[in-house]
Amino acid sequence: MRTGFVITGLVLAAVGLAANRGLAETKPTLSSLLTAKDKDGKPIITQEERTYFDGLNENLKGLVNEVVQKQIVTRPEHLGMLLSLELRPQKMELLLKNNCALCHSDSEIQTPEDLFSLSPKTAGTPGHMNLKDLVDDVHFQVGLSCAGCHGGDPTADFGHEFVKQWPEKDRTKKRAWVAEFCARCHSDPALMHQFNAALPTDQLAKFKESPHGQLLLVKHDDRAPTCISCHGVHGIRPAKDPQSKVFAQRVPETCGACHSNAQIMTGFTLPDGSALPTTQLAEFKKSVHGRALLERGDLGAPACNDCHGNHAALPPGVASVSRSCSICHSTNASLFDGSKHKQAFNEHNWAECSKCHGNHAIAKTNDSMLSTKSGSLCGDCHRQFASNHPECIETANYFHDTITQMDKARTTFITASEKLAQRGLDVEPIDNQLNELTDALKKSRTYIHSFSHAPFQQAAAPGQEAAKQTRALVEKARQEYKYRQVGLAVSIAWIGLLMLAVYLKLRQLET
Amino acid sequence: MNTAEKRSGLRGWLDRRYQLSPLLDFLQHKEVPLGSHWMGWYYLGGVTMFFFIVQVVTGVLLLMYYQPGEATAYESIRFLTTKVPFGWLIRSVHSWSAHLMIISLVLHMFSTMMLKAYRPPREITWVSGFFLFALTMGFGFSGYLLPWNKLAYFATTVGTNIVASIPLLGDWLLQVLRGGHDVTINTLYRFFAAHVVILPLAFVAIIGLHILLIQRQGMAPPLGARVAPRGMKFFPSFALRDLLLWLACLMVLAALAVFLPYGPGIPGMDWELGEKADPFAPAYPGIKPEWYFLWEYQLLKEFPPHLFGLEGPQVCLFIIGILFAIWAVIPWLDRRAYQDRSSPAFSDLAWAALLFLTYLTLMGWDIGANGAIEGLAAMQKVARVCAWWTLAAGLVVLVVRSLRYQHRWFVFSGAALLQAALHGVFGVSYLLAGTISLGLAILAIAVLNFTRSSPDERRAN
Numbered sequence: 001m002r003t004g005f006v007i008t009g010l011v012l013a014a015v016g017l018a019a020n021r022g023l024a025e026t027k028p029t030l031s032s033l034l035t036a037k038d039k040d041g042k043p044i045i046t047q048e049e050r051t052y053f054d055g056l057n058e059n060l061k062g063l064v065n066e067v068v069q070k071q072i073v074t075r076p077e078h079l080g081m082l083l084s085l086e087l088r089p090q091k092m093e094l095l096l097k098n099n100c101a102l103c104h105s106d107s108e109i110q111t112p113e114d115l116f117s118l119s120p121k122t123a124g125t126p127g128h129m130n131l132k133d134l135v136d137d138v139h140f141q142v143g144l145s146c147a148g149c150h151g152g153d154p155t156a157d158f159g160h161e162f163v164k165q166w167p168e169k170d171r172t173k174k175r176a177w178v179a180e181f182c183a184r185c186h187s188d189p190a191l192m193h194q195f196n197a198a199l200p201t202d203q204l205a206k207f208k209e210s211p212h213g214q215l216l217l218v219k220h221d222d223r224a225p226t227c228i229s230c231h232g233v234h235g236i237r238p239a240k241d242p243q244s245k246v247f248a249q250r251v252p253e254t255c256g257a258c259h260s261n262a263q264i265m266t267g268f269t270l271p272d273g274s275a276l277p278t279t280q281l282a283e284f285k286k287s288v289h290g291r292a293l294l295e296r297g298d299l300g301a302p303a304c305n306d307c308h309g310n311h312a313a314l315p316p317g318v319a320s321v322s323r324s325c326s327i328c329h330s331t332n333a334s335l336f337d338g339s340k341h342k343q344a345f346n347e348h349n350w351a352e353c354s355k356c357h358g359n360h361a362i363a364k365t366n367d368s369m370l371s372t373k374s375g376s377l378c379g380d381c382h383r384q385f386a387s388n389h390p391e392c393i394e395t396a397n398y399f400h401d402t403i404t405q406m407d408k409a410r411t412t413f414i415t416a417s418e419k420l421a422q423r424g425l426d427v428e429p430i431d432n433q434l435n436e437l438t439d440a441l442k443k444s445r446t447y448i449h450s451f452s453h454a455p456f457q458q459a460a461a462p463g464q465e466a467a468k469q470t471r472a473l474v475e476k477a478r479q480e481y482k483y484r485q486v487g488l489a490v491s492i493a494w495i496g497l498l499m500l501a502v503y504l505k506l507r508q509l510e511t
Numbered sequence: 512m513n514t515a516e517k518r519s520g521l522r523g524w525l526d527r528r529y530q531l532s533p534l535l536d537f538l539q540h541k542e543v544p545l546g547s548h549w550m551g552w553y554y555l556g557g558v559t560m561f562f563f564i565v566q567v568v569t570g571v572l573l574l575m576y577y578q579p580g581e582a583t584a585y586e587s588i589r590f591l592t593t594k595v596p597f598g599w600l601i602r603s604v605h606s607w608s609a610h611l612m613i614i615s616l617v618l619h620m621f622s623t624m625m626l627k628a629y630r631p632p633r634e635i636t637w638v639s640g641f642f643l644f645a646l647t648m649g650f651g652f653s654g655y656l657l658p659w660n661k662l663a664y665f666a667t668t669v670g671t672n673i674v675a676s677i678p679l680l681g682d683w684l685l686q687v688l689r690g691g692h693d694v695t696i697n698t699l700y701r702f703f704a705a706h707v708v709i710l711p712l713a714f715v716a717i718i719g720l721h722i723l724l725i726q727r728q729g730m731a732p733p734l735g736a737r738v739a740p741r742g743m744k745f746f747p748s749f750a751l752r753d754l755l756l757w758l759a760c761l762m763v764l765a766a767l768a769v770f771l772p773y774g775p776g777i778p779g780m781d782w783e784l785g786e787k788a789d790p791f792a793p794a795y796p797g798i799k800p801e802w803y804f805l806w807e808y809q810l811l812k813e814f815p816p817h818l819f820g821l822e823g824p825q826v827c828l829f830i831i832g833i834l835f836a837i838w839a840v841i842p843w844l845d846r847r848a849y850q851d852r853s854s855p856a857f858s859d860l861a862w863a864a865l866l867f868l869t870y871l872t873l874m875g876w877d878i879g880a881n882g883a884i885e886g887l888a889a890m891q892k893v894a895r896v897c898a899w900w901t902l903a904a905g906l907v908v909l910v911v912r913s914l915r916y917q918h919r920w921f922v923f924s925g926a927a928l929l930q931a932a933l934h935g936v937f938g939v940s941y942l943l944a945g946t947i948s949l950g951l952a953i954l955a956i957a958v959l960n961f962t963r964s965s966p967d968e969r970r971a972n
Contacts, residue, residue, distance in 0.1 A: 488766060506752065509751070
């Protein structure tokens with residue numbers, strides 16, 4: 001009997017030990033994850049990931065240990081992926097306290113639809129489920145993580161009851177609710193003030209009045225954009241962040257995603273009833289504005305929203321085109337407003353600037369536009385609409401001749417200055433005059449918009465004087481160079497004579 | 512009553528006080544030995560001297576306007592070249608003359624080497640010439656910074672950095688050279704002092720010794736003739752010829768200074784003032800030293816970061832030091848010339864040195880890069896093009912030497928060409944190519960010595 005108890009006891013002890021061991025194997029520790037190896041015996045946590053972990057402060061190491069202890073992170077591959085993000089400490093702390101993101105980044109327990117991965121394309125997960133984007137999201141960075149939109153308590157809840165607060169059916173297709181949903185916070189000045197006092201809170205009001213908002217909220221056309229169409233879903237960044245979808249250089253592509261798509265734009269028309277074109281993006285890219293913004297990286301150049309607005313985006317009407325342009329081209333606009341053309345354009349109901357320069361495809365202006373020959377802008381228009389004003393043709397000819405002469409002089413003198421500099425002459429006075437000429441030329445081109453003789457002449461006169469001065473200076477420098485050459489020739493002649501004398505003396509001595 | 516006392520007039524007056532007659536007698540009887548070689552080589556020392564005199568004269572004129580200082584150095588040169596009458600000419604002549612002086616000095620040195628003029632009793636003349644060469648390099652390096660423009664600033668930063676590689680003393684030397692950790696206006700003050708005081712004093716002292724030795728010992732007679740078979744009177748024949756050549760040099764110098772006031776426009780030979788130095792501006796790529804430092808610059812680039820447990824630049828500087836030391840003591844190494852016998856091995860060594868310098872300098876100039884100087888492919892292309900140029904030049908030299916001068920000793924120049932071929936054409940690393948070539952050269956010399964030594968000598972060994 002006693003023996004039976006002993007045997008039973010031993011068996012139970014062995015079973016208990018084995019069970020305990022089994023438990024130890026199923027519950028990983030942080031050190032076991034960090035040192036785990038794959039089937040080929042290679043460490044799963046890479047050297048870079050391990051170095052990053054070793055560099056974490058004690059608090060973060062404790063948080064990593066905690067998520068392993070709580071079995072939220074159970075696999076070395078999962079831990080390695082989190083470490084590979086190499087987040088700065090504040091961000092890492094937010095991530096390690098976010099159970100939603102931790103669970104939804106474990107590929108072992110999530111379906112592809114619900115999985116945050118480092119590369120959605122290769123992982124076959126939806127594009128908006130990008131873990132890198134998530135941790136860079138402006139909301140995530142201020143502590144407004146998953147629960148901010150999805151609800152629940154990310155530090156405690158593992159259930160998903162809160163998701164039911166969202167539209168249950170077709171919430172991704174019928175997106176009218178999104179604007180109101182974002183506006184819960186973004187239209188609340190007191191709340192927004194806590195994060196960024198400079199942020200406006202009138203986006204929803206503007207959106208509701210805009211064609212986009214009307215289309216979405218009144219006509220319930222789901223082709224219309226909502227907040228996430230332009231700003232993204234997970235990975236929303238401030239507009240000043242170059243990676244933001246609404247950063248100035250990315251705005252044309254963001255707008256063009258719909259406006260260049262003929263399928264989406266089917267059925268939309270312009271005020272005159274014609275079909276809404278889909279060529280704006282292509283035209284803009286080739287335009288002077290598009291090239292400045294997209295090729296030269298000049299952030300001062302306008303993108304779509306600078307003329308059309310953003311949350312209240314709408315096409316500028318005939319009357320407001322010049323106002324859009326005048327935001328940057330203020331002098332041209334004010335000169336135009338004081339010109340005779342203003343009245344004429346109003347009579348014809350022409351959109352002011354775009355009548356001559358176009359809209360999306362604004363090309364770099366050239367002086368031949370001023371020509372009065374057939375096929376030129378000024379000449380053709382005046383022959384058609386103002387043939388009874390021959391004095392205008394004379395003025396245009398005067399503009400054209402003055403500007404082309406100044407431009408030609410500038411080009412000639414720049415070449416001359418470079419050549420003289422190579423010859424070692426002092427070209428500083430020439431270059432100073434050339435700067436004067438360049439400034440005056442630029443000003444004269446602007447003053448064309450006065451369409452009047454006197455103001456233009458006032459702008460061009462300093463340039464004409466500078467051209468005269470430059471010519472004189474170039475001539476003086478050329479004379480100086482000639483003087484040097486003559487001086488050299490005389491010196492060489494003298495040296496030559498001396499050499500001849502020495503040579504003759506040598507011959508005399510040696511014969 | 513002796514002759515001096517008998518003479519009247521100024522000559523007699525000077526003679527009675529300073530006993531000039533022996534000196535004048537010496538000059539009247541002084542002769543330049545004529546040999547089988549071209550007479551022109553004898554004038555190169557004089558031409559170098561002429562350019563040095565031009566440097567002194569134009570240097571003094573520049574000094575009248577130049578003001579060293581952070582706010583004045585660049586500005587004073589700018590003022591000099593744009594506002595001062597003929598200021599542009601003075602600067603242009605000074606710069607051209609500097610480069611021409613180095614060219615004539617190098618030619619003078621190699622002609623001395625080829626003619627074995629360093630053999631006894633003229634060893635010290637060679638060594639003093641070697642120091643003059645080193646001082647001239649110092650003039651070039653210190654003068655480059657003085658305009659305080661952007662290119663000079665960064666080239667000096669790169670150039671002085673090399674000193675830091677010297678073991679133990681590197682950091683200290685760098686600070687001494689720069690007057691601090693970085694190139695600052697203190698560096699300019701030091702370089703200015705060196706350029707206008709220290710180096711000229713040293714140069715004048717050594718050139719005095721150099722000329723004194725030449726006058727005392729006379730010019731070297733042709734090899735194999737202790738006394739020249741025939742000679743040319745120094746006064747007036749040689750001196751007038753010297754004068755003729757100096758005038759020709761002056762003519763060329765004036766023409767170059769007027770037509771190309773900023774140099775020929777090739778990297779390392781360009782002195783356009785450009786922008787003022789800005790120590791806070793980032794260094795831009797493609798900065799190259801003056802052309803006569805290009806070979807060292809390129810050699811440094813060919814060394815890996817670490818070699819034999821030392822830093823690559825340290826090993827490179829060590830090797831450059833050895834090469835210079837060998838060059839300085841050649842009169843004692845060349846035993847055959849010491850015995851007044853022809854020494855084809857050392858003639859070949861001079862040609863090998865020229866080919867070695869040519870290949871490195873061409874690579875330093877990025878010949879064949881066609882604008883693309885970054886990346887391994889571009890470097891390989893440059894090496895290939897430069898190797899072909901060097902091989903072509905080497906082939907011409909070999910043919911001329913063997914046909915015209917009946918030279919038969921090509922081990923060193925062959926090794927230099929082999930190195931260029933292995934590195935440039937076959938893509939072997941520069942150092943490995945050098946090691947293989949040097950090894951083969953040593954082997955060839957051993958075989959040659961063995962086959963040429965007499966059977967008795969071999970038995971004795």
